[in-house]
Amino acid sequence: MRDENETPESSRERMRQEELKRNPAGNLNDSFQRAQTGGLADLVGGLGWKGSGILILVLIIVGILAAIFLN
Template sequence: MDKKLQKKKERKKQEERKKNPSGALGDGFNHAENGNSTDLVGGISWKVTVILIIVLIVGYVLYILIC
């Protein structure tokens, strides 16, 4: 039951973000200040998040080696 409530809240958040994109941007900054990264990544699975982080790190290392 708790998961259903969380999904419902997340759906409402996503709908609000679609209606008010600048407010969502402000919310993102506010969440970043508070350290809540789960709302920033939204519905992305943890596997995709890990892959994204690895790609960013590899890209940064390659950039440093090339320049």
């Protein structure tokens, strides 16, 4: 019942919280590293599909400009 109206973002967060309750120290080093550097899944999840598309376009344009000016 709860899953019908749940967004993908809230579903991921709920599953993450359940995993932390079951295994609080299992991925301690990985969690520490991710907290310092951030994760791609967190970035894309926070931006949504429009923001992710814009980010990809910006990266492609920056790559093309870099290739043009560095040649």
